Amino acid sequence: MAKLDGVKVIDMTAGKIEKVAYEGAEYVFTQETPKVDDIIRTDGAWSGTVEEGNFYKCVGLDVDGDAKIVTDRDNVTQHYRKHYEVFRKVAIQDPTIEARVGKLESDVATLKDEQGPTSKFKAGDKVRGKRCGFVYTLKSRRPDRDSYGAGLAWTTEEGAVYGWIGENQIELVDEKMLEVGDYIVPLPSAEKCCVTNSDMLLGKVADKTSAYIEIEVVAHKKEGKVGERYAPVAAKHFRKATVEEIVEAKVAMKPKFNVGHYAKVVGRTYLGNIKTGAVVKITKDADDDGDYKIELLDESDHDFAQASSLEKIDADKAAIIDKWAKIGREVDEYKEGDIVSGPGRLSGKFFAGEVDSVGEVLVVRRLDGGFDTMSASKATLIAPVESRVDRN
The missing domain is CATH 2.30.30 (SH3 type barrels.)
Structure with missing residues (x-):
């Protein structure tokens, strides 16, 4: 609720407004401390967009008892008592002609709004800004801000930057929450995340807790980031990836080969x-x-x-x-019975022998019957156990 439309002045003395009518009720000027639902007439000195002489509803009081109003930018603010006049609703049996006319005009305005341009959204819809990526909850239509470029205007529960947002600037949010295993892509708002941004081409939800998710990087502009895990990240900065986006990201991460590689x-x-x-x-x-x-x-x-x-x-x-x-093994994969040579860790001398047990350090039986050890990475394979003719 911002500036009240349809407030009619029905009594004025020496240029000072004494009584107004709004939606079929009369409000009289009072010097008393304001109350919620009083009508406030501002002098324009308020912070936010407030024009002098406009009327607003009192939506609350601050600790000093000063009125709070919703400005034309849809932000709540308050000011000192000297910067506004207070009008309080009075009980009347027979509304004045002016009050009835004011109520009728308000009803007509509402009817016109209802019969105005057809909106593709409704109050309560969750929408996302196409450029900023922020999620809003639509609150009410704002016909005075409708424009060709932005489209039909809406106010939002969260408060948009300018107090409203156009339908051409938003899109419906998929109400389905992200689940573990979903492939995701970052929204523009992810640029401000401390852990990842649009450099991540594709991610996967590895875990989730409430509004936060853990992400495993599937495709990234930097190859070294693939496989990293980010946690926790606000889920609102990401959306479920389309099939096309998943395919494109995976193709982009495939190794590129040239002749000679x-x-x-x-x-x-x-x-x-x-x-x-x-x-x-x-x-x-x-x-x-x-x-x-x-x-x-x-x-x-x-x-x-x-x-x-x-x-x-x-x-x-x-x-x-x-x-x-060629022998069906990974690099430095030794087996018991292999014949190897290399520097001994115990003796410090170069020797050859049969592998007795394997690991990062090989235990080797020397030709003289004793045992020594050598690092697997420094050993040289002379004969794999499968090629030894002295063993069954």
């Missing part, structure tokens, strides 16, 4: 010639179907694969990974 096969290949785990080299750019031509490092075979079936690896690590992949 090395990769490890982690999925299906087109011909099936090269199996999962093999190290390959990209020898031809992706074709129209998105398939790259790949070859084994020794050039003994080739195949085709999608980017999703390949895991990019550094060139200087390709040969090492390939050596271990």
